[in-house]
Amino acid sequence: MSIATEVRQLGRHDGASVTVRGWVQTTRTHGKVAFVVVRDGTGIVQCVVVQKQVPPAAWELCGALTQESSVAVTGSVRADARAPGGYELAVQDLVLIGPSAEYPIQPKEHGVDFLLDNRHLWLRSSQQRAIMRVRNEVEQAIHDFFYQREFVRIDTPILTAAIGEGGAGLFEVDYFDERAYLTQTGQLYAEAAAAALGKVYCFGPTFRAEKSKTRRHLTEFWMVEPEVAWNDSADNMRLQEDFVSYIVERALARCRDELAILERDTAPLERVAPPFPRIEYAEAIRVLQARGHEIEWGADLGAPDETVLASDYDRPLFVMNYPREAKAFYMKENPADPRTVLCDDLLAPEGYGEIIGGSQREDDYDRLLRRIRAENLPEAAYGWYLDLRRYGTFPHSGFGLGVERTVAWITGRPHIRELIPFPRMLTRIYP
C-alpha cells in the first residue's frame, strides 16, 4: 500500500503513505514521541513516531536504535517548513534492516588519522557527503565544458614505458617480464591525439611517488588535461580562464546547499570571471623580493610565494613565462626571452595556490631532442613523442587542472586529502 521512494522525492507524495529506507543519524525521545532522523543518500528526513500510532514493536525499536542502523520507515508525508527538504514523516511503522553496534565515528571530534582509517564510514558524515557532491558537480562540469566545445575525450594510458614529466618520482609496476610505470600525466599522449582530432582532453588518475607530506600532495590524484592544435600560449590562457570560470559558476549554481553545509563564504567565488590578471614571472620575482622573500630569478615559486602573489588579486592570477630550468622539458622556448618558456601557472585566490599548469609545447624537433638529452630522459621511450615533430609538426598548447586542488578551493577545505573519496598518501593505502 505504501510507495517506496527516496527522501529527495518526498514532495511528490505529500499526504501519501510512503516507505523510505536509510540509515539512522540521530534519535531523541520526549515521553511518548520519538524523533528519528534518517539519511538515505538522496537526503535526510525527520521521522516523527508517536507511541500510540505505531505497533508496539516499532515503538520498542525506536528506543533501541543506534547510529547508522539501517531501517525501513513507513509513514505519511507532511509538509513542514522547518524540516530539511520541507517534509517530515508521520510514522506508521518502523522496521530494522541492519543493526549497528558501537559505530566508530561518534558525534564528537575525532583525529584525522582515525577518520582516514575509517574513510569508508567517514564518507557518511554530512560534510563529507557535501564535498563528494561538489566534486561530482565539478567533474560533470568539466566534461560538459569540453563536450559543448566539441573536444574529443581521449583516455590516455596509465601504464607507460618510462615517459612523463621527468623529475618527480615514478611508481614502478611489474609488467610481466618488463618494468612499467604509472603515468604522471596524460599530456604527451593527448598531444598525439591532438594531431588526429584537433581539440582533445584526457581525464583520469595520475601518480607521483613523491615522499612529500604536505596538505597539497597526494600520491594518486585526478587531472583533466586539454590539448589544442594551433593554440598558442595566449589562446591557452583564454581557454583556462573560460574553463575555470565555468566550473566555479556551475558549482555556485548547483551546489548552494552543499557549500552552505561546508560553511563556504561564496562571495570570493562570485567574483571569478574572465579576464584573469596576468603577470610575468620576472615581475613576480620583483614583487616577492620587494616584500622581503628570499627568492632569485631562476627558482620555481613555492607555496608561500604563490599565496603572497595571489593575495593582491580578487580572482585567479596567471604567472607567465618561467625560466626554462624551473619547468618541464616539453615547454616551448619563448622567442622574446630564450631563457624562459611559454607557460603559465594559474594561482587560485585565498591562498589555495596553483590549480593549473599550462604551456605551449616545443614543436621544433631539434630543440625538443636537445631538451630530452639535457635532462637525461630515456630517449628511446620518447621516440614516438618526437615523431609528432617529425611528421607535420604544429603549434599546440594545453594545460592540466588538478581536480582535488580545484575542489579544495571551491569548497574552502585546506587539506586535499578530504577532496578525494579514498586518499592515497605516503603512508596510506588503506582502506
Add this chain to the structure above:
Amino acid sequence: MSIATEVRQLGRHDGASVTVRGWVQTTRTHGKVAFVVVRDGTGIVQCVVVQKQVPPAAWELCGALTQESSVAVTGSVRADARAPGGYELAVQDLVLIGPSAEYPIQPKEHGVDFLLDNRHLWLRSSQQRAIMRVRNEVEQAIHDFFYQREFVRIDTPILTAAIGEGGAGLFEVDYFDERAYLTQTGQLYAEAAAAALGKVYCFGPTFRAEKSKTRRHLTEFWMVEPEVAWNDSADNMRLQEDFVSYIVERALARCRDELAILERDTAPLERVAPPFPRIEYAEAIRVLQARGHEIEWGADLGAPDETVLASDYDRPLFVMNYPREAKAFYMKENPADPRTVLCDDLLAPEGYGEIIGGSQREDDYDRLLRRIRAENLPEAAYGWYLDLRRYGTFPHSGFGLGVERTVAWITGRPHIRELIPFPRMLTRIYP
C-alpha cells in the same frame, strides 16, 4: 584579413576568405589545377589550387606536399554539395608549417603489429578518428545518464591493498616500503559510497594481469560501475537495460557520420530498447547442451557459448543467476536456489559477447566472511568491506560495463585493441 577558423565552421563563412590549418591527407594535380585534402581534426576540406590564382611559391609547394605535412591554407569558402561537409576552399595562398618525409603509414594495408607500433600516428586515419569520436560520445552519454538520475560520481582508488575480485591476476606496484596492487574493480569502494550517498558510480581504468591474448582482453581497460542502495537484482537489470539502450540511442543519434565511415550496419542497433530478454543460467545450459556444446551445470560460459545464446535474440540478452563457483565472492546467495547467486551477465547481440556483469551483493556479514575465507582472500584487506555489513547493512546491487567492449559492439569492430587510444596488452606497453 582572412579569418582563422576550423573546418567544421566553414559553413559560417560562406563566401569569405578564411585560413585553415591542418594536415595534408592527399594531393592530386591535373595540369594547372591541384586538389589538396586537408584534415584539421574537426573535419576534412578539399582545397582547390589554380596555378594562376596563387603565388608561385604556393603552386610549387603544392607539387611537393607529402602526406601529413602541416599547412596553413588561405582561401575563399564556397558551397559544394559533393564536398565532405558541403564546402571547399578556393585557395589564395598555401604555406608549409611542418614537413613530413616518409610518413610510415601509407594508403595501403599494413599489418596490425606495425599499426600498433605506430599507434600515435595510426590515430590520424579516418576509421580510427571515427572510433575515437564514438568512444567520446559513449563516455559522455555514460556521465549524462547518471548525472540526470542524480547519481554521485565517486572516483575509486587505483592503488589498493590487495582487494578486488580475487582470482584473476593483480599487477604489483612498489609503494614506498610496501606492496600495492592496481585495482581490478572500483565496485567494493563504490559499495562504501552507496551507504553514504545512495546512488553512486565510478568510471575509470581497471587492470588485469592476465596472460590471455584474445581479441576481447586488454591488461588496462575502462569500466563504469554504478552501485545503488536498496536495489535488488531485478531493479539492477532494469537499470542496465535502460542504461545500455540510452548509450546506443545517443551513439545512433549523434554519430551517424562516424558509423557510416566504419561501415556499421545500424539496423541491429536500432532494435536495442527495453525490455531485454532474460534467461536463467540453468536454461542457458539446457539450450547449449541441446545445440551440442560440451558444457555442464556449474561451469562459466565461454565466448562461443555466449555467441550461440545471444544469436537467438535481436537485442542484448540477460543470463541470470549463475552457480556460486563460477562467480565472484561478493555476490548474494539466491534464496530460491542457494547453489546459485543473484547475478546477471548481459550479452551483446551479433557475437560481441559479455558487456556487463552485475549482481546483488551479499549483505549478510557471516555469509560474506565465509565466502572470503573459502576463497582464501587476504582477510585483513577486506576488513573495511566487511564493516559495510557490520554497521547498518543494506540490500544493494550494481554492475560493471566495459567501455571498450561496448564501443566494439556499437562500432562493429571485432578486436578491442582498436577501441582504446593506446592499448595495453601482454606484450605491448609502447607507445
